[in-house]
Amino acid sequence: MDTVTIEGTRIRVLYSEEMIARRVEEMAAEIARRNPRRLLVVPILKGSFIFAADLLRAFYRVGLLPEVDFMILSSYGAGTRSSGTVKVLRDIETDVRDRDVLFVDDILESGRTLAHARDMLLKRGAARVMTAVLLDKPHHRVADIEADFRGFECPDLFVVGYGMDKAHAFRELPFVGHVLEEAPEEGA
Structure with missing residues (x-):
């Protein structure tokens, strides 16, 4: 596998x-x-924004013309592991009654966030709630949910790129990678 160095960080x-x-x-x-x-396609922001944009353009090429709304959910805060509590930071505005909804997320790990979102929209009357995730990390699943559509099964590593970040860095990378090491801070 290729390794790249970005501002002193090997990925x-x-x-x-x-x-x-x-x-x-x-x-x-x-x-x-x-x-x-x-x-109705509902990307879970922030991490899914690149995946969602690419998937929406691919929908056009296969003849799907969905509506789109956005949701921001958080279970991580500033950490790299789920806190166990899901917070709705931005809810959708669209009525989901009798509609099929597709959540688009970057990564399915514990499952708490997507299970919480799925249950919310089913209670609001969605006909069917499906999930599409770029990465599935089943090693830490605690919620009763599986992705309906998944890009790749991901090893148990902290990943960055293609919308996913580490302390707000690396979202712009066109690939998904694992941070191997970071350059030492000056003076350390």
């Missing part, structure tokens, strides 16, 4: 730009085959 590429692009196209086709009704 091992786990999923290349080409691998991700190919898988996103395949996922769009898989989702289209489920024949969603009055589809």
Whole structure:
């Protein structure tokens, strides 16, 4: 696997730009085959924004024309592990009654966030709530949820890139990688 160095930080590429692009196209086709009704796509921000944008463009190419709304949920705060409490920082504005909803998220790990969001929208009358995640990390799953559509099963590593960050850095990377080491701070 390739390793890149960005401002003193070594990152091992786990999923290349080409691998991700190919898988996103395949996922769009898989989702289209489920024949969603009055589809509402709800990206979970912030980490999913690049994946969601690419997936939405791929939907156009397979003939899906969904509506889009956004939700911001947090269970991490400033840490790298889930706190166990899900907070709704921004809710959707769209009525979901009798609609198919597709949550788009960057990573499914503990499952608390997506399970919480799914349950919220089912209580609001959504006909069906599905999930599409770029990465599935089943090693720490505590909630009763599995992704309906997943890009890749991810090893138990902290990953960055393609929208995912470490302390607000690395979201812009066109690949998903694992931080191997960081340069020591000056004077350390």
